[in-house]
Amino acid sequence: MASPGRLGPVSDDYIRLVPTDPDWQPRPAAAAAAVAYVAGLFAGPGDTVEQVRQVFYDRVTLIDAGVHTERIACPRCAGDIGMDWLGDLVRENGMSFDRLDVAVPCCGATVELNTLHYEDPIGFARFEVSAMNAVRAGYELDTTELARVAELLGHPVAQILARY
Ligand SMILES: [Zn+2]
Secondary structure (H helix, E strand, O other): OOOOOOOOOOOOEEEEEEEOOOOOOOOHHHHHHHHHHHHHHOOOOOOEOOEEEEEEEEEEEEEOOEOOOOOEEOOOOOOEEOHHHHHHHHHHHOOEEOOOEEEOOOOOOEEEHHHOEEOOOOEEEEEEEEEEOOEOOOOOOOHHHHHHHHHHHOOOEEEEEEEO
């Protein structure tokens, strides 16, 4: 069987796993165990993954979903917050944050960035495990697999499906 070529616009897909607490970081051995476990999920017959890696961030960092990030709603007034607003914030501030509380444009309330309702989940974290261009029958991690990653790391995790 011919190996699948890459036709058309090249994009990269990432499964990004982050602790649910933005400040929380695992111990190095726990992080390594989680990486090994995730790599093993894509090691079956016919499965592939280009790279599984861990990243520790010095500061709380936006873990975005690339082109999947589309709509944001305010947790206070349920108003729409445009993606442009988040884009401007990142342009001014960068991807790392000392504080997550911001005044939202819809109602002026001060809310934590990680409590906004993102139509496609994104995260704020100081650690992630990512799997690049993974292929298997069930693409994303199921609840059992996410629970196992959480157990290995020592903290609950959220899953962000990103495409760039
Ligand atoms: Zn609002």
